Amino acid sequence: MDKLTEVLKYKFGYDSFREGQKEIIEQVIAGQDVVAILPTGMGKSLLYQLPGYLMEGSIVIVSPLLSLMQDQVEQLKILGEKRVVAINSFLSFxxxxxxxxxxxxYKFIFTSPEMLQNDRFNHALSAIRIAYIVADEAHCISQWGFDFRPDYLRIAKWLQQFRQTNVLALTATATSKVVEDIKTTxxxxxxxxxIHSLDRPAIAYEAVEVKDAKEKLAWIIGRVTSTNGPGILYTQSRKKxxxxxxxxxxxxIRVAYYHAKMEQDDRILVQQQFQQGQLEWICATNAFGMGIHKDNIRQIIHDHIPTSIASYMQEVGRAARDGAQSIASLLFTATDVEQAFYVAMQDFPEEADIRLAYESNDISLQLPETTTRILDYWKEELKEQETIQLFQTIKQKKWAEILSLYTMLQNEVCIREQLLHYFDEELTNRPKYCCSKCSLPLQEILVERKQRSEQKEEMNWKIKLDELLLS
Structure with a gap:
């Protein structure tokens, strides 16, 4: 047994590596920069955790969400690792x-892009040995950095202080353009x-065009009440x-809602209840999903057109981590295209906002917080006309991306084939249950799921009965 497999067995309880894991870990230990794209459920956490036990120094993990950080910290503690900390707003001064x-x-130090701008934190970091740096959910650099979290783009300047070590970038989905953004930043x-194949054969794709919101609601109620979960229902509105x-x-239905305006403790409770099986469904905005360790999610439903194909793939990828048949359903109307564009653009600065920002030293009282944050960053990087041009280009790309997803849903071409093509990949093996454009006998899938649920329930009762008889 080689050293890597020995650590895998001793620290993590696995006998063998999954496809790609060992090669990536070997490169990290060798001091090489690495970009690793693996679908959800392929064990990305292991890729930054295991090398840490074979190298001196601390590992700095840059993570996008507080809930994700807390979950990763808890997972390491469950494995017996005490030298782990998340440095974020949960901590008092x-x-x-x-x-x-x-x-x-601390062996594992989790933090956010925003905390990397903290001088006190950087002073402390400069005094310790860093084994390597990890950018978890690295697609956020491209997907969020230009949109509403410019501190992701500031990572480049931060790295100039700590670039004596190598960097590991991890994500589940990334186009070639996103990969280039990651490598540059x-x-x-x-x-x-x-780059592992993004195809998830166990997920069937379903596109359903409806007339209006009333028909959407009726469809959702019918599907959720007549089939088994667990499942996530994604919507763009907190009220919805x-x-x-x-x-x-x-x-x-055992269900709860989840959105970004909830108290942090309430969000953590809902997430834990879902992971532990106390809730069967979650109705959520896209604030829910990253870091969810739940292998048996059977359904993902969208009541809208997501603002990007990458976001859609991230969200549906939370199903079928255990490899069992699951389904991703997307309901849409013709007017959803404009709504998706509005949601994508709501925090983006207009030309008048940009001109105001360059004329004034303090725009915080005149513009929304997110818009102010975006413009404060670009004022440091570009001239006024360059910033105007940048956001005109971004808006055009956003519109084109939303329209691409809408076209995928409307045409007669295989959904799976189109999604893979977007990520420069070809469909080589079409699964039995592919998509609503190909072959999707819904009753067959749903009956199978119901039977599995009944078999599982019967097995649970047998176990409980055996326990009672033996006690």
Whole structure:
């Protein structure tokens, strides 16, 4: 047994690596920059955790969400790792100062792009040995950096201080353009690239055109109440998450809603209840999903056209991590295209906003917080006319992307084939249950799912009965 497999067995309890894992880990240990694209459920966390036990120094993991950080910290603690910390807004000033003073005692240091701009944190980091740096969910650099979190783009300047070590970028989906954004922002030097097929044969794709919101609601209620979960219902509106949850609760479904305006403790509770099986369905905005360790999600439903194909693939990819048959259903109307574009653009600055930003030193009272944050960054990087041109280009690309997804749903070409083509991949093996354009005998899939649920319930009762008889 080689050293890597030995650590895999001793620390993580696995006998063998999944496809691609060992090659990536070997490159990280060798000091090589790495871009690794693996679908959800392929064990991306192992790729940054295992090398840490074979190298000196701390690992800095840049993560996009507080809930994701907390979940990753808890997963490591379950494995017996105590030298782990998440440095974020959950910590008080006193707690942060204590962590900073003892930073070298932590093996795994999770933080956000925003915290990388903290001088006190950087001073503490400069005093310790860093084994390597990890950009988790690295697609956010391209997908969010230009949209509403410019601190993702500031990572490039931050890395200039700590570029003596290598960088590992991990994500589930990325086009060639996104990969280039990742490599540029992370200052990568001829990185090793591992790109796994994005095809998920166990997920069937269903596109359903409806007349209006009333028909959408009726369809959703019918599907959720007549089939088994677990499942996630994605919507763009916080009010709709609550409305859907209320309607389904009235019909006896174990469901809760989730959106970004909820208290953090409430969000964590809902996430835990879903992961532990106490809830069968979640009605959520796209704030829900990253870091969800739930292998048996059977259904993903969208009541809208997502703002990008990459976002859609990220969200449906949360189903079927256990490899069992699942289905991703997308409901849409012709007017959803304009709504998707509005949602995508709502925080983007208009030309008048940009001119105001360049004329004024303080625009925080005149423009929304997100818009202000975006313009504060670009004022440092570009001239006024260049910024205007940049956002005109971004808007055109956003519109084209939304229209591409709408076209995929409307035409008669295989959905799976089109999704893979978007990521420069060809469909080589069409699964039995492919998509609503090919072959999708819904009753057959749903009956199979119901039978599995009944078999599982019967097995659980047998176990409970055996326990009672033996006690």
């Amino acid at each position: 006193e707690q942060k100062e204590k962590v900073f003073r003892n930073l070298s005692s 992370l200052l990568m030097r001829e990185p090793f690239e591992y 998450t609550e409305m859907y949850a209320h309607e389904l609760q009235k019909r006896g």
